Amino acid sequence: MGGIKKFFKPSIDEAQVYSPGGILRVLYQQRQDWVRMMSNESPFEPSPRVLEAVEEAIHKAGWYYDSDFIELREAIADYIGFESERILVGNGSTEIIDMIFRGFVNSGDEVILSDPTYPLYPIRIQVAGGKSVVIPKILPDYRWDIDGIIKAINPRTKIIVVVSPNNPVGNTITEGEMKRLLEQDVLVVLDEAYGEFADKRLTYLAKEHDNIIITRTLSKAFGLAALRIGYTIATPEIINYLTKIKIPFNVNYIAVQAAIAALSDREYLKRVKNEIAKGREYLYKEISAIDGLETFPSQGNFVLVKITKPSVTGTNLEWKLADRQVLTRKYTGKAGLIGEYIRITVRSMDENHKCVEALREIMRK
Numbered sequence: 001m002g003g004i005k006k007f008f009k010p011s012i013d014e015a016q017v018y019s020p021g022g023i024l025r026v027l028y029q030q031r032q033d034w035v036r037m038m039s040n041e042s043p044f045e046p047s048p049r050v051l052e053a054v055e056e057a058i059h060k061a062g063w064y065y066d067s068d069f070i071e072l073r074e075a076i077a078d079y080i081g082f083e084s085e086r087i088l089v090g091n092g093s094t095e096i097i098d099m100i101f102r103g104f105v106n107s108g109d110e111v112i113l114s115d116p117t118y119p120l121y122p123i124r125i126q127v128a129g130g131k132s133v134v135i136p137k138i139l140p141d142y143r144w145d146i147d148g149i150i151k152a153i154n155p156r157t158k159i160i161v162v163v164s165p166n167n168p169v170g171n172t173i174t175e176g177e178m179k180r181l182l183e184q185d186v187l188v189v190l191d192e193a194y195g196e197f198a199d200k201r202l203t204y205l206a207k208e209h210d211n212i213i214i215t216r217t218l219s220k221a222f223g224l225a226a227l228r229i230g231y232t233i234a235t236p237e238i239i240n241y242l243t244k245i246k247i248p249f250n251v252n253y254i255a256v257q258a259a260i261a262a263l264s265d266r267e268y269l270k271r272v273k274n275e276i277a278k279g280r281e282y283l284y285k286e287i288s289a290i291d292g293l294e295t296f297p298s299q300g301n302f303v304l305v306k307i308t309k310p311s312v313t314g315t316n317l318e319w320k321l322a323d324r325q326v327l328t329r330k331y332t333g334k335a336g337l338i339g340e341y342i343r344i345t346v347r348s349m350d351e352n353h354k355c356v357e358a359l360r361e362i363m364r365k
């Protein structure tokens with residue numbers, strides 16, 4: 001008979017289940033007063049305009065509202081300087097990423113990734129039936145190996161994925177490097193989830209190239225991670241194609257109204273960007289000054305910390321910080337990273353101080 005499993009698709013059956021935030025998140029999710037530095041969330045409450053919009057929107061929870069999200073797409077268009085025909089809204093940028101692989105990858109097609117990167121990618125590629133081809137980034141600072149990526153392209157290659165600022169390192173790809181990738185006869189996905197925190201974004205390349213698909217989100221700088229609003233920018237032809245994959249009402253009405261309110265409050269965004277830049281600079285400087293720890297310059301809302309003291313591992317450090325109510329994320333053993341690492345999300349200044357104090361104490365022993 002072969003049991004129920006014979007009905008499963010092997011490509012899905014063999015995929016891993018993604019665990020956002022790692023083990024500490026699962027263990028300590030309920031500890032609201034602990035310092036949450038493990039998931040690259042915003043430390044700030046959403047804009048007061050968002051709170052107001054949500055309160056109002058809940059009264060219409062019984063409606064099937066606009067499934068094309070015209071008003072939200074216009075608000076996003078205004079924010080990024082593109083026409084709304086070039087924008088599609090998703091349930092977080094995660095949904096968009098999934099739609100892209102389901103839309104473009106046939107069984108056995110290849111997608112090029114550069115490790116270390118966001119670990120969700122290989123899972124979604126596998127679920128879509130594709131094969132990840134991984135080009136390691138170049139040490140010591142984990143830059144993209146553009147020659148290596150171009151060399152790996154073959155007739156089965158459909159997509160190259162670039163995450164910039166890259167999670168977990170925080171570095172960014174240059175315009176010149178992106179342009180070399182865009183000259184190839186493949187689709188290039190540029191994930192700018194952390195774009196707001198960077199000095200410079202490359203979103204504008206979507207005005208010059210028709211093989212680029214950009215994904216962005218309101219989860220990070222706008223502080224709406226729990227409401228799940230992301231979007232993609234591409235040619236109207238690609239947007240029309242992806243719209244066929246999108247399920248109706250994929251984003252709920254309350255989140256849509258919250259997102260419109262969030263995008264209208266540019267003062268809030270400016271303040272968040274400033275605070276995160278200050279906190280990032282503080283963490284970078286103070287952690288680099290601790291014996292046995294090194295950090296990488298970051299353009300995201302997080303810093304990657306390399307542990308160079310042989311007696312300390314990423315696991316040790318993650319748990320010792322948790323003993324002090326600071327939750328971070330071990331990155332040791334993640335694809336493409338050589339050595340012992342943890343990643344720390346930039347939080348409010350009080351929380352950043354608490355983390356640095358804890359690190360100093362642990363590393364002194």
Ligand SMILES: Cc1ncc(COP(=O)(O)O)c(C=O)c1O
Nearest residue numbers: 092093094118167193217219230
């Ligand atoms: C690089 C990157 N892309 C995309 C996402 C997904 O964000 P969301 O689905 O909340 O928009 C994350 C979340 O941490 C991320 O790190």
